[in-house]
Amino acid sequence: MLNIAQYISYGLGIYVLIGLVFGLYFITLGLRREALAGRGIIIRFMLLPGAILIWPLLLKAKT
Amino acid sequence: MSHDYVPVQWNRQKYFYDAILLAAVFIFLVIFIVAGTKTEAGNMMILMIRSFGACAIVLLHLVLAIGPLARLSDRFKPLLYNRRHFGVITALIGLVHAGLALMMYHGMGVINPIASAIGGYGNYGTLIEFPFESLGLIALIILLIMAATSHDFWLSRLSPPVWKGLHMSVYLAYAALIGHVALGTAQFDKSNGLFWGLAVGAVLISGLHISALLKGRRLDTQADINTTxxxxxxxxxxxxxxxxxxxxxxxxxxxxxxxxxxxxxxxxxxxxxxxxxxxxxxxxxxxxxxxxxxxxxxxxxxxxxxxxxxxxxxxxxxxxxxxxxxxxxxxxxxxxxxxxxxx
The missing domain is CATH 2.102.10.10 (Rieske [2Fe-2S] iron-sulphur domain)
Structure with missing residues (x-):
C-alpha cells in the first residue's frame, strides 16, 4: 500500500509542478487576452493558486 | 456594467466582516489552546494541531449553514455575501492543521510525509484501522480548490454552471471531514463528546437545508404544463x-x-x-x-x-x-x- 501511496504523492507533486508552470504563464501572458489585461500585479497573484489547481480545466477551455 | 467580467471591488463592509471573522478565529484558537493546557498536560504542538482542526470544522459548519439560513431569513444575507471569505479562511486553517500534523507525525522519517499519511499505516479494509488522514487530505484538496477559485474572475472564466458544480463539492469535503474526525481523533475520545458534537452538527446542517428546501418549495409555484x-x-x-x-x-x-x-x-x-x-x-x-x-x-x-x-x-x-x-x-x-x- 505504501508503494501506491508514494505514486499518489508523486502524482500530486507533478500535477502541482505542471500547474505552477501553467499558472505563471496564465497570469502573465495568458491574461493578455482576458478582460483583466492591464490590471495590477496583486490580482494576478490572487489568481495564481486557482490556475495551479485547475489547469486541466483551463487547458480544456483553450482547446 | 456589461456582459464581460467586471471585478467586484472590496468595500468597508467587507473589511469589517473580515476583521470580525479573523478576530473570532484568533479568539477560538487562543481559548482552545489555553483550555487544553489547563485540562491536560498535552504537548503544545498537539494542542495546536487540534485547535486548528477544530476551528476548521466549526468554520465549515458555518459555511454550510449560511446558505440555508439566508434563504430562511433576510437577516443572514450579509453573511451570504461574505461566505467566500469564510471558505478561504476555512481552507487556510485546514492547511495549517494538515501542515502541523504532517510535520508532527510523518515529517521525521525517510518516507515522503504525504505518502506516509495516506499509506504508511493502518488498513483500508477496516473501520477501526482506517488511515483517516487520507480523508482529511481529500477534504483539504477540495477546500483548497474552492478557495483558490473563489474569486469572481473564476466564476466568469469557468461559466456559472461549471463554477457552481465545482463548488458543490463542498458537501463531499464535509463528508470526508466527518469521516476524518470520526475515524481519527474521535476513536480516542473516551467521553464521546466529539462523536456527539459531529452528530449534532450533521443534524443541524441537514435540518437547515431541509427547512430551506421546504420554504423554497412553498414559494416556488410550478406552472401548469397546459398553459403559459x-x-x-x-x-x-x-x-x-x-x-x-x-x-x-x-x-x-x-x-x-x-x-x-x-x-x-x-x-x-x-x-x-x-x-x-x-x-x-x-x-x-x-x-x-x-x-x-x-x-x-x-x-x-x-x-x-x-x-x-x-x-x-x-x-x-x-x-x-x-x-x-x-x-x-x-x-x-x-x-x-x-x-x-x-x-
Whole structure:
C-alpha cells in the first residue's frame, strides 16, 4: 500500500509542478487576452493558486 | 456594467466582516489552546494541531449553514455575501492543521510525509484501522480548490454552471471531514463528546437545508404544463419591494416583484453572473441583484444608462383578485408597464 501511496504523492507533486508552470504563464501572458489585461500585479497573484489547481480545466477551455 | 467580467471591488463592509471573522478565529484558537493546557498536560504542538482542526470544522459548519439560513431569513444575507471569505479562511486553517500534523507525525522519517499519511499505516479494509488522514487530505484538496477559485474572475472564466458544480463539492469535503474526525481523533475520545458534537452538527446542517428546501418549495409555484399563464395568487402575498420566485416547467425561474408602481415580472437570473435576482430587492425603483448590485428596470428589464445589460420581462395580469404571470418571456427590451394592485 505504501508503494501506491508514494505514486499518489508523486502524482500530486507533478500535477502541482505542471500547474505552477501553467499558472505563471496564465497570469502573465495568458491574461493578455482576458478582460483583466492591464490590471495590477496583486490580482494576478490572487489568481495564481486557482490556475495551479485547475489547469486541466483551463487547458480544456483553450482547446 | 456589461456582459464581460467586471471585478467586484472590496468595500468597508467587507473589511469589517473580515476583521470580525479573523478576530473570532484568533479568539477560538487562543481559548482552545489555553483550555487544553489547563485540562491536560498535552504537548503544545498537539494542542495546536487540534485547535486548528477544530476551528476548521466549526468554520465549515458555518459555511454550510449560511446558505440555508439566508434563504430562511433576510437577516443572514450579509453573511451570504461574505461566505467566500469564510471558505478561504476555512481552507487556510485546514492547511495549517494538515501542515502541523504532517510535520508532527510523518515529517521525521525517510518516507515522503504525504505518502506516509495516506499509506504508511493502518488498513483500508477496516473501520477501526482506517488511515483517516487520507480523508482529511481529500477534504483539504477540495477546500483548497474552492478557495483558490473563489474569486469572481473564476466564476466568469469557468461559466456559472461549471463554477457552481465545482463548488458543490463542498458537501463531499464535509463528508470526508466527518469521516476524518470520526475515524481519527474521535476513536480516542473516551467521553464521546466529539462523536456527539459531529452528530449534532450533521443534524443541524441537514435540518437547515431541509427547512430551506421546504420554504423554497412553498414559494416556488410550478406552472401548469397546459398553459403559459401561472396563477401567483393574492398580490399582497408578494412582499413589498421584494419578489416571489416561480419555476415554470421547462423554463427559467421568474421573479415577480411588487413595488411602488405595481407588479412586474422579470427573469430571475441576473445577466451579469447568473445571480439570483429573485432574492434581490427594489432599490431606487430598480431590481437589484443580491450578488453584485447590478440593477434592472422592472418594467423594461434594462439596466440604467449608460449600462447595456438586459433581462427578459414577462407579461402580468390581475384577474379575480389573483396575479397571473406569463411563463413565456418577452423579447429582450420589451416594456411591460407595471400592473396596478387594486385597492
Amino acid at each position: 399563464w401561472v396563477n401567483i395568487g393574492d398580490p399582497m402575498s408578494i412582499p413589498l419591494n421584494k419578489a416571489l420566485t416561480i419555476t415554470p416547467q421547462n423554463g427559467e425561474r421568474i421573479a415577480i416583484f411588487r413595488h411602488a408602481k405595481g407588479i412586474s415580472a422579470v427573469d430571475a437570473v441576473c445577466s451579469h453572473q447568473n445571480g439570483p435576482l429573485g432574492e434581490g430587492c427594489i432599490i431606487g425603483g430598480l431590481v437589484t441583484c443580491p450578488w453584485h448590485g447590478f440593477q434592472f428596470d422592472p418594467e423594461t428589464g434594462e439596466a440604467p444608462a449608460p449600462f447595456t445589460d438586459k433581462v427578459q420581462t414577462h407579461a402580468v395580469k390581475i384577474e379575480n383578485g389573483n396575479v397571473w404571470v406569463n411563463a413565456e418571456p418577452d423579447p429582450f427590451g420589451t416594456t411591460r408597464i407595471a400592473i396596478q394592485v387594486p385597492s
